[in-house]
Amino acid sequence: MALWRARMASSSLLRNVISHSFSTSPFEAMVSKMKPSKELESMMEQFSLDISSQIGSCMPLGMMRIGTLIHNIEIRPGQGGKLVRAAGTSAKILTEPSASTKFCEVKLPSGVKKLVDVKCRATIGQVSNPEHGTKKLRKAGQSRWLGRRPTVRGVAMNPVDHPHGGGEGRSKSSGSHGRVSLTPWGKPTKSGYKTGPLKRKK
Numbered sequence: 095m096a097l098w099r100a101r102m103a104s105s106s107l108l109r110n111v112i113s114h115s116f117s118t119s120p121f122e123a124m125v126s127k128m129k130p131s132k133e134l135e136s137m138m139e140q141f142s143l144d145i146s147s148q149i150g151s152c153m154p155l156g157m158m159r160i161g162t163l164i165h166n167i168e169i170r171p172g173q174g175g176k177l178v179r180a181a182g183t184s185a186k187i188l189t190e191p192s193a194s195t196k197f198c199e200v201k202l203p204s205g206v207k208k209l210v211d212v213k214c215r216a217t218i219g220q221v222s223n224p225e226h227g228t229k230k231l232r233k234a235g236q237s238r239w240l241g242r243r244p245t246v247r248g249v250a251m252n253p254v255d256h257p258h259g260g261g262e263g264r265s266k267s268s269g270s271h272g273r274v275s276l277t278p279w280g281k282p283t284k285s286g287y288k289t290g291p292l293k294r295k296k
Contacts (some may be wrong), residue, residue, distance in 0.1 A: 165219065185203065
């Protein structure tokens with residue numbers, strides 16, 4: 095009789111333990127009793143609302159903060175990204191953009207400071223693949239794979255092919271001394287010579 099009572103007590107105890115463990119674990123019970131603090135809630139809300147801290151967000155410059163690294167910048171609103179698009183490049187906002195000011199000063203990768211309209215959009219962060227500039231090509235054929243054809247110097251050509259061609263030794267003069275550098279079509283390449291279409295004088 096005593097043995098039967100002990101077996102019944104142990105079986106009921108084991109049944110209670112198994113049912114309790116499958117229903118709710120102690121960790122789940124502890125988590126359910128915990129309530130999130132107000133500071134944690136405000137932090138999570140601020141993080142979700144603060145889009146300017148998320149890399150990859152595209153928005154007008156007027157909605158960004160000073161010191162933000164950006165790329166793919168528009169020059170005119172709605173025109174599309176034109177500046178800072180090369181691999182591994184980024185620009186920096188130098189002045190605080192706001193709705194009251196019309197322009198925002200941006201420092202480009204070249205070091206030039208440019209005023210950009212605050213309505214122009216840009217993407218936050220840096221362009222990927224920063225090691226692109228340090229990559230070395232193993233052989234000449236690898237540049238051909240990239241679609242780059244060989245560049246032949248003008249002084250290595252004949253006079254019929256280039257204005258720099260011909261002459262004895264390495265000379266661009268082609269017989270006449272003091273000749274300036276020219277393009278293959280005979281236009282000067284230095285001294286600020288204007289090669290574009292001339293504007294009509296009013």
